[in-house]
Amino acid sequence: MYLLFLIATVLIFLAVCAVYVRQPAASLYHPLSLYLAVHGLIFVIRPWYVWYVDLDALYIAYEFRPSLEAKLVALAVANLGLIAFAAASMWFGREPMNFADQATSEERRSMRIPFIATAALLGPLFLYSVWLGWLNRMTGRSLTNLDQTTGVMTSAGTNGYIFGASNMAVFLLPLCAWLFRFRPGALAVVAVGVLLMQGIGTRGPTIVAMFCFALFFMYDKRLRWPGWRVPLVAFAVLAMFITVGNDRGLAIRSLFVEQDLPHWTGRQEAFLARMDFANLEMLEYLTATVPAKTGTHEYFVDQLQILTEPIPRALWPGKPVGQPIRLFNLFDYGYPIGMTRSLPGEGWTQLGYVGVVLWCALWGGVLGALHDRLVRSRRRPIHLYAYFALLSLMFVCFRDGLLLSVLRYGIFAFGPLAILMVFDRFRKRDALGTLRMTQPPDTSPGERRRRLAGIEGRQE
Numbered sequence: 347m348y349l350l351f352l353i354a355t356v357l358i359f360l361a362v363c364a365v366y367v368r369q370p371a372a373s374l375y376h377p378l379s380l381y382l383a384v385h386g387l388i389f390v391i392r393p394w395y396v397w398y399v400d401l402d403a404l405y406i407a408y409e410f411r412p413s414l415e416a417k418l419v420a421l422a423v424a425n426l427g428l429i430a431f432a433a434a435s436m437w438f439g440r441e442p443m444n445f446a447d448q449a450t451s452e453e454r455r456s457m458r459i460p461f462i463a464t465a466a467l468l469g470p471l472f473l474y475s476v477w478l479g480w481l482n483r484m485t486g487r488s489l490t491n492l493d494q495t496t497g498v499m500t501s502a503g504t505n506g507y508i509f510g511a512s513n514m515a516v517f518l519l520p521l522c523a524w525l526f527r528f529r530p531g532a533l534a535v536v537a538v539g540v541l542l543m544q545g546i547g548t549r550g551p552t553i554v555a556m557f558c559f560a561l562f563f564m565y566d567k568r569l570r571w572p573g574w575r576v577p578l579v580a581f582a583v584l585a586m587f588i589t590v591g592n593d594r595g596l597a598i599r600s601l602f603v604e605q606d607l608p609h610w611t612g613r614q615e616a617f618l619a620r621m622d623f624a625n626l627e628m629l630e631y632l633t634a635t636v637p638a639k640t641g642t643h644e645y646f647v648d649q650l651q652i653l654t655e656p657i658p659r660a661l662w663p664g665k666p667v668g669q670p671i672r673l674f675n676l677f678d679y680g681y682p683i684g685m686t687r688s689l690p691g692e693g694w695t696q697l698g699y700v701g702v703v704l705w706c707a708l709w710g711g712v713l714g715a716l717h718d719r720l721v722r723s724r725r726r727p728i729h730l731y732a733y734f735a736l737l738s739l740m741f742v743c744f745r746d747g748l749l750l751s752v753l754r755y756g757i758f759a760f761g762p763l764a765i766l767m768v769f770d771r772f773r774k775r776d777a778l779g780t781l782r783m784t785q786p787p788d789t790s791p792g793e794r795r796r797r798l799a800g801i802e803g804r805q806e
Contacts (some may be wrong), residue, residue, distance in 0.1 A: 348453025351421045358425045359390045362432050363365045370442040373570035375561065375720075377713035377737060378435045380432075381428075384744045388625040388688070389424040395618045396626065404627040410680040412627075416634035423629060423702055427690030430703045431710035441721040445568040453781055457727045458525050460769035464762055465522070468514055475511035475523060479546030480599060482645065507658070512546065513758040516555040517735045524562035525727065545599045549622070550742060554755075558738035565730065625688040625745060631680065632691050637698070640674040646696045647671045652753050692747030713740070728767060735759040 362380060366372050373379065395401070405411055440521075519539045526532035536559065543551050564572065637643055651669040659665050676682050685697060693705030713736075720733045736752075739759065743751045 348397070348417060351418050352397060355390055355421055355425055358428065359386060362428060366432065366436065369436055369440075371440050371717070373443045374564060375443050375733075375737070376435070376439055376717055377710065377740065378439070380557075380740050381431055381435070381710070381744060384741065385424070385428050387556065388623050388745075389421075389428075392618050392623050393421070393626050396611060399619075401619055404621065404624050404795065405606045408627070408631055408682050410631060410634065412630040412634045412727055420626060420629040421631040423633060423694050423699070424626070424688075425691045426699065426702050427688075427693060427706040431689065434707040434710035435714035435717075437714065438575070438711045439717040439783050441718040443570055443721055445565070453727055454525055454527075457766075459772065460766050460773055461518075461525055461655065463769045464766045465518060467765060468511075468762060469509045470517070471508070472514055473542075475508060476542045476546065479512060479548075480603075483545075483547050483596070483599065484603070484625060507653045507757070510754075512543055513551055514762050515543055516551045517558060517731070517738070517759045518762055520559040520734070521727075521731050523559060524566060524794065528563065528566065541611055547596075554738045554741050557741060558734050560600055561734040562730070564764060565734075578746040621684055625686060625691065628682065628685045629688060629694070630689045631676075631685070632687065632695055635676060635679050636674075636695050639679045640676075642673055642702065643675050644696050646701075647673065648696070649749055653751050655750060655753060656757075666678070686745050687747040689744055689747045691715065709743075713737070724760060728763065728770070731763060731766075732760070735763070736801055755765075 359382075366378055366382070366445060519536045523532045523536050540552060540555060541557070560572065564570075567573070648669045648671075650671055654662075654665060654670050657665060676685070689706050689709060690702050691701035695701070696705065716736065720729060723729050736756075736759070739752060739755050742755055743749075
């Protein structure tokens with residue numbers, strides 16, 4: 347029976363892909379392309395690997411064994427989530443990507459000074475955050491605490507915003523490459539930035555940064571689908587992902603500093619055996635536990651954490667660990683350490699099958715609508731940055747399944763964007779002030795207003 351469900355999962359995936367590629371809007375810029383890539387890896391390809399090698403490492407770690415019913419329900423939930431997301435994203439994201447109104451060369455050049463000012467302002471914070479991450483690895487000390495009763499990580503000894511500030515480079519580096527037309531100097535800056543981030547030992551930010559880089563590169567080349575160069579970058583990122591996963595960035599740190607700590611001695615796992623891709627086992631834990639053991643769903647009260655998460659614990663000593671309202675604790679029924687629910691899993695936890703449809707369709711519909719809004723816009727550099735950064739974030743959000751992930755990582759994407767917009771506004775104000783000073787004295791007020799309106803329109 348389980349093998350039949352695996353076959354059905356493959357057929358459903360292929361059917362959705364066949365319908366999607368026939369849509370005029372289909373391209374790498376569409377959110378469904380990214381969702382299909384994530385779903386295909388964790389819910390289509392990897393389950394066959396788990397079944398073939400009889401992988402049970404996560405079951406041992408989680409201290410549970412799913413029944414056949416829970417395993418079948420998990421596959422059904424994943425497929426239902428795919429269909430809901432695909433239908434909503436294709437319905438609200440219908441506009442085909444075109445490059446007729448691509449950002450002009452003048453606009454790209456005009457954004458370089460605001461970008462350099464933003465990078466100069468945020469650069470020291472980025473370097474300090476990287477230094478904290480490297481120090482954490484080199485000394486063996488931890489800047490986070492694990493709450494054993496809930497599995498939630500909290501900051502220890504430093505502010506979480508400062509510790510996570512290195513994630514700003516995830517979005518600023520691809521923008522740097524695009525604004526400076528992928529010249530060797532800009533690419534060298536990107537390479538150094540990626541190496542510094544990888545030295546921290548985390549892998550997710552690199553995946554997000556390289557996908558954002560690919561979007562900017564393809565847009566620059568007016569491509570709707572990757573050419574031969576993008577897959578080469580993808581393979582390079584994959585190799586780095588495996589290397590950093592094996593030694594937690596030790597090899598990269600060793601290029602810059604000498605370390606007294608021994609080499610990473612953790613267990614070397616096969617690529618598909620990693621917990622990073624184990625959303626199926628995590629979904630099985632949820633279908634086996636909620637609501638059969640918990641007695642209730644969560645009814646989306648966990649989303650209230652977006653209200654408490656931004657408040658630093660230093661300002662709120664009694665801040666709840668994790669979500670402020672908790673109807674049940676998954677750690678009462680096992681040890682799901684490091685669990686990421688995925689979109690279907692979050693929907694199931696909140697409201698069963700109905701929650702899966704609502705949650706996945708909501709994400710698909712919103713992202714599809716944002717895709718169409720970008721296509722219909724004039725697509726200034728700031729518009730491209732905002733959409734490409736958000737779409738790149740979905741690598742994390744699709745895997746976590748939480749709106750909170752947008753908040754946690756989005757602040758490092760859209761915080762720099764806000765600063766960039768402020769510097770851009772100052773640049774425009776200076777340009778308009780210069781125009782006023784150069785107006786002939788005999789120009790009438792009405793004529794001056796018309797000229798200023800024309801300049802502002804060209805700059806917008």
